[in-house]
Amino acid sequence: MKRTFILLLLAFCAGNLAAQTANDSLPKLDPKLKATLNAMDQAAYQIAMSYSDPTIAKTKLFDLMVRNPEVIRYREALANLYFDSQQYPSAALVSMDILQINDKNTGALEIAAYSLEQLGALDRALPHFESLYLLTGDNFSLYKSAFIQYNLKRYEEAMNSVTMLVKNAKADEKIGFPKSQTETQEISMKAAALNLKGLIYLDQNSKAEAKTAFNEAIALDPAFDQAKENLKKTN
Missing domain, CATH: 1.25.40.10 (Tetratricopeptide repeat domain)
Known part of the structure; x- marks a missing residue:
């Protein structure tokens, strides 16, 4: 389990760097085109969720995240999809990414805590459970x-x-x-x-x-x- 978490941390660091590099190199879209693409992807995401197709739903969330890196709710939805699918390494990585932006995000704290616990990284899960209690009682x-x-x-x-x-x-x-x-x-x-x-x-x-x-x-x-x-x- 220690090896699993070391690999998780390496992926977390590499993922942050890759995401930042990708976002910096993207061309700026015309606002109207961006709004149209966002609306289409949001609609496709909703349809995929209504048909219990998390694979397509995740694909649409990635498109929305790349186009709107500042909108945190897409990461939150992705973390929930990973967690519900028991993809605990991915759920932990996304939730920890969210917590770097807002360390009081209770949804991300919860997913990080339970995902890390499932991975056997108890010493890393503990601070998230403690923070969750302090914030929510x-x-x-x-x-x-x-x-x-x-x-x-x-x-x-x-x-x-x-x-x-x-x-x-x-x-x-x-x-x-x-x-x-x-x-x-x-x-x-x-x-x-x-x-x-x-x-x-x-x-x-x-x-x-x-x-x-x-x-x-x-x-x-x-x-x-x-x-x-x-x-x-x-x-």
């Missing part, structure tokens, strides 16, 4: 931050995030946990945070504290299978 982004911090063994940061989550989680907030290969169970955000708190303690061999956290999670959600399994590890 979304507790799921905070949970993702805490979970990645835990996986990176940054236990103090993870515990701080979990503490905030336990305090701020709303009663109606749920998060999905796998119950089997085909089933998912909905667990309250607070119970999920307490389960993660237990995992952090367990990793540090603090079994008594881990046991307390798992029991608190189960008390909130008695059907929480993962917390029950984790509780067994404290004996």
